[in-house]
Amino acid sequence: xxxxxxIKQSTPATMDSxxxxxxxxxxxxxxxxxxxGVHAIRALRSYVSQxxxxxxxxxxxxSYELLEWVSQSDHAIxxxxxxxxxxxxxxKVFNDExxxxxxxxxxxxxxxxxxxxxxxxxxxxxxxxPFRVTLIGVEPENIQWGTTLSTSVxxxxxxxIKTIIKCIQKASVLQLNDIGHTExxx
Numbered sequence: 001x002x003x004x005x006x007i008k009q010s011t012p013a014t015m016d017s018x019x020x021x022x023x024x025x026x027x028x029x030x031x032x033x034x035x036x037g038v039h040a041i042r043a044l045r046s047y048v049s050q051x052x053x054x055x056x057x058x059x060x061x062x063s064y065e066l067l068e069w070v071s072q073s074d075h076a077i078x079x080x081x082x083x084x085x086x087x088x089x090x091x092k093v094f095n096d097e098x099x100x101x102x103x104x105x106x107x108x109x110x111x112x113x114x115x116x117x118x119x120x121x122x123x124x125x126x127x128x129x130p131f132r133v134t135l136i137g138v139e140p141e142n143i144q145w146g147t148t149l150s151t152s153v154x155x156x157x158x159x160x161i162k163t164i165i166k167c168i169q170k171a172s173v174l175q176l177n178d179i180g181h182t183e184x185x186x
Contacts, residue, residue: 020053021171022073022130023164026080028061033088033140033153035060037079040138040160047161054168075132075171079164082137089156090139091163099135134167136160 025041028034041058048056055073059066070076084092138160141150148154 020074021077021168022055022057022069022075023077023168024057024059024066024069024079026059026061026078029147030145032142032144032146032148033138033150034081034143035147036081036138036140036149036153036160039149040079040136040157040164043157044161044164047165070130073130075134076130077134077136077164077167077171079136079138079160081140081143082135084137084139086139087152088139088141088150089152091156091159092137092139093163093167094135094137096133099133132171134171136163136167 023041023044025037025039025044027037027039029038038058038060041056044056055069057066057069082092084090086092138153138156141152149157
């Protein structure tokens with residue numbers, strides 16, 4: 001697995017104008033697979049070290065509290081449980097407009113996703129940021145009281161980490177292209 005160097009855990013006060021990517025794990029760790037985003041963030045930390053332009057946020061069930069982080073990022077990558085009518089542990093990546101469609105499909109299943117949607121819309125309306133949003137959705141098996149992931153979602157954690165890293169790498173290339181570089185120059 002590729003290791004991304006120099007990733008830091010931030011607070012809004014430590015983020016600056018160089019901040020490019022924020023990776024946010026959301027979910028309630030007291031409801032088994034609903035906490036997959038938080039579990040993924042914790043697992044990601046064992047594969048990465050700390051750069052200035054990327055922050056990792058264990059957001060739990062925060063919603064509007066994320067506004068400061070999200071509004072200071074160019075690209076937000078969010079990991080969350082998502083009802084997609086797939087096999088438990090299935091991972092899907094949604095970008096920009098696809099996220100709105102996913103929120104519409106799943107809004108009846110998760111209160112924090114509605115708040116997350118509102119946070120993203122507020123940030124983009126008030127601050128015109130983030131420019132890009134990626135949602136990594138993971139199909140849950142069990143959303144019941146408990147602090148451990150189901151077997152199928154736990155087994156998907158390595159693939160979730162690989163997906164996060166691919167999204168970081170893609171976001172970094174996109175940002176370089178945005179300022180006049182091409183992938184071939186890298």
